[in-house]
Amino acid sequence: MAIITISRQNGSLGDELAQYLAGKLSCDIISRAYAMEHFFGGESEKLSDSARFFLTEVPGRPGVTYKDLLTEKIIKEADSSGKLIVLGLGGCAMLEDREDTVNIRVLASLDTRRKRIARRYNISEEEAESTIMVGDRKHKRFVSILFEQDLASPELYDLTLNTDDISVEECAAAVLALLEKKNERLKITSQTRSDESIDHQTVTPVFKNETEEEFAKILDMYGIEWMYEPKTFPIEWDAEGNIKMAFSPDFYLPKFNLYLELTTMDQKYVTKKNKKARMVMELYPGTNVRIVYKKDFQELIERLKQFGG
Amino acid sequence: MKVLDGTVDITKKVYDEEVIAARVKELGARITADYKGKELIVIGVIKGSVYFFSDLTRAIDLPIKIDMIGFGNIPDTTSRTGVVKITKDIDIDISGKHVLVVEDVIRTGLTTAYLIQNLEAKCPADIEIATMLLNPDRLLMTIPVKYYGFEISDSWLLGYGLDSNEVGRNLPFIAQLEKKS
Numbered sequence: 001m002a003i004i005t006i007s008r009q010n011g012s013l014g015d016e017l018a019q020y021l022a023g024k025l026s027c028d029i030i031s032r033a034y035a036m037e038h039f040f041g042g043e044s045e046k047l048s049d050s051a052r053f054f055l056t057e058v059p060g061r062p063g064v065t066y067k068d069l070l071t072e073k074i075i076k077e078a079d080s081s082g083k084l085i086v087l088g089l090g091g092c093a094m095l096e097d098r099e100d101t102v103n104i105r106v107l108a109s110l111d112t113r114r115k116r117i118a119r120r121y122n123i124s125e126e127e128a129e130s131t132i133m134v135g136d137r138k139h140k141r142f143v144s145i146l147f148e149q150d151l152a153s154p155e156l157y158d159l160t161l162n163t164d165d166i167s168v169e170e171c172a173a174a175v176l177a178l179l180e181k182k183n184e185r186l187k188i189t190s191q192t193r194s195d196e197s198i199d200h201q202t203v204t205p206v207f208k209n210e211t212e213e214e215f216a217k218i219l220d221m222y223g224i225e226w227m228y229e230p231k232t233f234p235i236e237w238d239a240e241g242n243i244k245m246a247f248s249p250d251f252y253l254p255k256f257n258l259y260l261e262l263t264t265m266d267q268k269y270v271t272k273k274n275k276k277a278r279m280v281m282e283l284y285p286g287t288n289v290r291i292v293y294k295k296d297f298q299e300l301i302e303r304l305k306q307f308g309g
Numbered sequence: 310m311k312v313l314d315g316t317v318d319i320t321k322k323v324y325d326e327e328v329i330a331a332r333v334k335e336l337g338a339r340i341t342a343d344y345k346g347k348e349l350i351v352i353g354v355i356k357g358s359v360y361f362f363s364d365l366t367r368a369i370d371l372p373i374k375i376d377m378i379g380f381g382n383i384p385d386t387t388s389r390t391g392v393v394k395i396t397k398d399i400d401i402d403i404s405g406k407h408v409l410v411v412e413d414v415i416r417t418g419l420t421t422a423y424l425i426q427n428l429e430a431k432c433p434a435d436i437e438i439a440t441m442l443l444n445p446d447r448l449l450m451t452i453p454v455k456y457y458g459f460e461i462s463d464s465w466l467l468g469y470g471l472d473s474n475e476v477g478r479n480l481p482f483i484a485q486l487e488k489k490s
Contacts (some may be wrong), residue, residue: 135328221382222393222423255426257449290449295463296417 002083002179003101005091005145007143010135011113011120011128013163013171014106015195020172030074035089037074051145061190062301067146070094088139092156093147100186101129102179105157106171112164158182184254195284198232200248205229211264211297218300219251227252231259232234233287235279247276249289259289266299313368314393316476317467317477324459325482329441329469332458335360336439339456340409344371352399354424355379356478357413357470361441361458365411376401378410378424393423399431400487408433410466412440414461418450425452441469443485 004021004142008014020027030156036048046053047066052065061069071094078084086095092103108116117128143151154160159178161171165169192199205228207213212228219226232251236245249259261277277289313319324332340349349425351373353362381395408428415421421438428436439456444463448454467473468480477484 176399218419220392223426224418224419224422253450256422258449258451260449288451296447296449300419301418 002084002183003078003095004175005086005095005103007092008106009108009113010118010132012106012108013168016168017171018085020168021175022085022255024172025052025083027085029085029087031087032089033295035070039070050223051142051276054146063083090143090147093143093149102182104175105160106161106163113229115263129260196234197284200230200232212260213264225254233284235276235283247280257288260292262292263296264294312395314475317473319484320487321485323466323483323485334368337365338456341370344407347407349373349409350401350403351375351409351411352378353411356398358411359465361413362411365439374401391431395427403433404432405434408436410436410438414436414442414449415440415454416444418448418452422450433473
């Protein structure tokens with residue numbers, strides 16, 4: 001599940017980025033033109049002319065404004081298709097409560113945008129600047145009236161891209177990488193809600209020892225995505241329901257839905273870890289935990305020196 | 310043993326040619342039954358799987374396509390350990406097709422996991438794994454090993470594609486090494 005909202009300055013290549021991402025993700029783009037044609041029918045002219053008209057009630061639906069209708073339609077499309085790009089329309093403000101949204105702001109320097117617009121429409125740079133100013137003002141006004149938010153406020157966005165020196169393809173690669181990471185994180189967060197495990201994903205990895213650091217390097221070498229101690233699984237409770245024992249596996253490999261716990265220690269600790277791993281798998285069905293033993297680790301380190309099957 | 314010429318010390322034969330041939334025939338028959346009517350592409354992993362791949366594909370009685378993939382550890386300026394990269398990619402389009410990856414041996418499964426990740430990006434219908442040797446006790450990754458020849462323990466093995474410093478791959482049987490040289 002993913003919704004990408006793209007807010008863009010005129011001439012910033014935001015539209016081109018939306019098109020490129022839609023091709024990559026095989027999904028639809030909800031733009032102003034799309035919304036007017038598919039959501040509002042007869043009222044589209046009034047809505048196009050005046051942002052304030054969005055705050056008036058939809059005939060036959062007391063208490064529901066055109067703004068509410070726009071939000072409702074976009075959420076419905078997102079829920080039915082599973083992925084969607086919202087281009088403009090104040091998407092980031094509209095969907096700010098949804099955690100499955102990645103909010104992107106695309107901008108560029110005035111000089112770059114002026115040149116792009118002048119070239120695209122075959123007009124002078126002065127005319128291009130005036131077009132840009134009018135467009136930017138309209139966008140700002142729309143978001144301010146509908147959502148009482150400042151479009152230029154950086155807090156609204158997860159990622160801001162300046163296209164002065166990076167291409168549409170490079171921007172798309174950044175957005176897709178962020179989207180993938182966020183989806184992995186959401187998967188764990190949603191599991192945490194449905195069971196009693198504890199989510200630690202906002203913590204920056206601080207490895208407890210060199211072994212963990214080396215292991216992370218091995219995973220990086222193979223291009224295998226990992227998260228460090230993303231979750232704690234309570235495994236024993238006292239009579240009052242307080243947690244008595246918990247287990248936080250060292251690594252999670254989202255692609256393989258697999259938790260790995262490293263051990264380079266004494267056999268007695270290994271036995272304890274094995275027991276904890278077994279308990280996690282019993283108490284949290286669908287959770288895979290494997291122990292990486294000293295010999296596994298040594299063999300992997302060996303591979304770094306002499307690479308082989 | 311002439312083929313080794315004293316370069317490597319072998320303790321004993323673990324699987325001789327007849328045992329290997331019989332097992333490969335069984336696996337070929339199973340794969341033939343499982344993929345009947347389906348478009349199957351069999352991909353061998355260079356270099357270890359070369360003999361198993363060659364025998365197994367000839368034991369599959371279906372109009373399969375074959376290809377090979379190779380990878381290695383490439384030095385990288387941003388990483389002290391280097392990165393694993395595909396050194397010989399497949400040439401056949403596998404999108405929407407059934408893929409069977411053929412390995413010589415799977416221990417931790419990390420390299421196989423790496424290959425699967427790469428092949429999945431080419432959108433095949435599905436990917437399954439066939440390996441001559443599998444060490445289930447050491448398997449870390451959740452990878453789809455559907456067919457395997459023999460289960461092994463931690464001993465160092467040689468022959469039928471497996472090497473010791475590149476020597477011994479061409480032994481027609483699988484032998485146990487004194488210790489890894």
